[in-house]
Amino acid sequence: MTRVSVAGARGRMGSLAVAAVQAAPDLELVAALGRGDDLAAAVGSDVFVDLTVPDQVMANVEWALGQGMHVVTGTTGFTADRVEQVTAWAQAADRHVLIATNFGIGAVLVMQLAAKAAPFFESVEVVELHHPDKVDAPSGSAIRTAKLIATARADAGLGDVPDATTTELPGARGAVVDGIHVHAVRMRGMTAHQEVVLGGPGETMTLRDDTYDRSAYMPGLLVGVRQVASRPGVTVGLEHYLDLD
Amino acid sequence: MTRVSVAGARGRMGSLAVAAVQAAPDLELVAALGRGDDLAAAVGSDVFVDLTVPDQVMANVEWALGQGMHVVTGTTGFTADRVEQVTAWAQAADRHVLIATNFGIGAVLVMQLAAKAAPFFESVEVVELHHPDKVDAPSGSAIRTAKLIATARADAGLGDVPDATTTELPGARGAVVDGIHVHAVRMRGMTAHQEVVLGGPGETMTLRDDTYDRSAYMPGLLVGVRQVASRPGVTVGLEHYLDLD
Amino acid sequence: MTRVSVAGARGRMGSLAVAAVQAAPDLELVAALGRGDDLAAAVGSDVFVDLTVPDQVMANVEWALGQGMHVVTGTTGFTADRVEQVTAWAQAADRHVLIATNFGIGAVLVMQLAAKAAPFFESVEVVELHHPDKVDAPSGSAIRTAKLIATARADAGLGDVPDATTTELPGARGAVVDGIHVHAVRMRGMTAHQEVVLGGPGETMTLRDDTYDRSAYMPGLLVGVRQVASRPGVTVGLEHYLDLD
């Protein structure tokens, strides 16, 4: 039985995380901590889950590592400096940390598998589809996906994607991120969806993730909680826990 | 048995049309005419199919109507002036004409059904996907689809599609045609594909056509050949023969 | 301003309906009635929405028509006998009724548009996808869709769909409903989805509905509320209000 505490437990992600830990037969909830609660309630946990905010997370992580806990966090704002600091604390405590901005397993797999497939196809484009209240286009995930694909193509010695367009209504061919065309659809009824289409002579392959609601992030979070004790060091990105290679 | 002649019979569409007529048990091929062949070989046909080029089609149509044939043509270049001229000839001959730039039934249905569905959804976008040797983006079909949708929305009193985008990489949200966002994907392995996505609260609907090769145009051409005798006047667009309303 | 009352207002559909009426600028909520509440609170309504249960709905509908209200109901259990009885009441009261078992506009459109498209394609199959807690397979909607398609094909003189299968693992080709193959996928994460694929030489067309949650039924319910006053008689099925033909 792994003992788990959750900080940020009254937020949207945090309250789902508390319920997911409680529902898992191999996990035991020690403390569900909201803003202002005393961290001491978490003493004795094996894993500390931080789903708070950038101005709280560093103090929490330092405390938890100092208490001998491993840490899993989905809190944003981990700059290179912060990762370096966390690494120092983790080494000193001989404990492990997972920092992930996306716990959606499907979303992470689409990105990673797209990069694995990219060297074998002449063409590739990214289409992301989100609810129409989103303010940025394309999504950060789509930009990262395009960059991963671009790097994989470059490493494989592929050149530019083929594109004979000479007459274009402005924007028709999408945004171009490191040479990869990315299209953003905004659609009432949808939440967060991403599709990567790859093509060669006579064949196309499509990888698609459909995220319908926040519960999608719980299976990935539990992967982190269950594995962090056996994954030495500080890991950035859930993909490294998914044994893709 | 309907007697049919095909002009432009040595072109790519024409040769498929000749084969399709020959394979149809209710149709009889009278003449397969290439450039320079004597039209007289077609005398006695019920239906004259013209799949030639803009500088031949008008003379052919005038001759065929004068011979008492109905006409089905997929040749391009029918301006409003040309349609008016053909209408005069058809009235004088008491014969019927179908002018269509797209004989793909699925392609035509996606356009028409999208316009029928559009009044009932808050969001709608168009994604077209073609081979990477295409020079224009978006496709003419996608532009027409967007215009049909925009008209249907306006007639229903709908306003703009919802879109909260404030930060955009240039092109991410596609081209905007009469207020409708249109995205063009270029992909080796594909031929001609179009998808219309519509969305309201808790629901999305997708209409998609995949055209793999030119044989896709034969069922629609045969619809034209079989129905032209019972469709008075000059009709522009295959959709009017599909009994959608 | 149309005055509306909702019966069954404390149920899952009913509570959404109350919120939808309250949010609509052209509608005014008169009464939100739960089981046991006095119907008199609804007096003066233009439209009575019944989202109750089979053993309540008939008494409610009789009362509402007698009060001079039009009626929109999504309650189940409307046998032919019940429809006949409601028709008699509606004629006596000179009021109109909409009885619909599915207010999902996309779901209804996919069914209806599939039937419109079916005469033009040699092949057609139905794939429905639902959450894995569903006890029946295929869904009632998929069965109705297959029957509508089968009727449309028969009316058009089409024969059997082509299928050369001679070696089959049992069940691979799906259930067969009036000659149409229907496949049921059960998938955690999904709610209610249906796809109709149609195919001819060189071309396929796909119609797909994705229903993510019950809010999907509100736009269709409001179509009913807004139009019932102008649709004489008793109408069974939302599709007749969608002006598809």
Place this chain on the structure above:
Amino acid sequence: MTRVSVAGARGRMGSLAVAAVQAAPDLELVAALGRGDDLAAAVGSDVFVDLTVPDQVMANVEWALGQGMHVVTGTTGFTADRVEQVTAWAQAADRHVLIATNFGIGAVLVMQLAAKAAPFFESVEVVELHHPDKVDAPSGSAIRTAKLIATARADAGLGDVPDATTTELPGARGAVVDGIHVHAVRMRGMTAHQEVVLGGPGETMTLRDDTYDRSAYMPGLLVGVRQVASRPGVTVGLEHYLDLD
């Protein structure tokens, strides 16, 4: 420059292979051998491609290995006994062999990536779609995909997929291969397509391959031709050349 000969060069796959080798700037065609042609024309090749028939392939492979060539073959009929025999010849000649029944990179990747993703999802089903002249259902590829997925789930300690179905029209839930539901769609216009859908709470992931024609097999065949010299031993399955792990 790698020197390549192709046996079976007048068959459908073989003629495409000859053209693909000729078009590749880093490959040189030595001989294109049809049935009855003297193998001696291939002497001096680095790689021998066999796309013949089961009763020719063993003699060809023995000869080519004996001549010091590496071998890539897509010919069917490689039983365990035959693979063992080829392994003995390859060891004796110190040369390498790739035996693959499917050179479609997308098709192979969908299978392999589905197996990689399977441990992370509660639900998974396979839908394959082929032209209606296919005699077996489901396809051999879909059966192999289901078996790979079932093995991956078992290795990860997952139990049965969730499925509450109690009322089923026969066949609705598809064929069941090692516990995985597999659905076979037959559709005019399509060639060979496969989709794997995986789902967990709030999320689904879809992997899809669309193979439109035989040219789809050439990129994978060329991967084999280019890599066989650096892949010791006898390899069965193109996936082992794709560096997926």
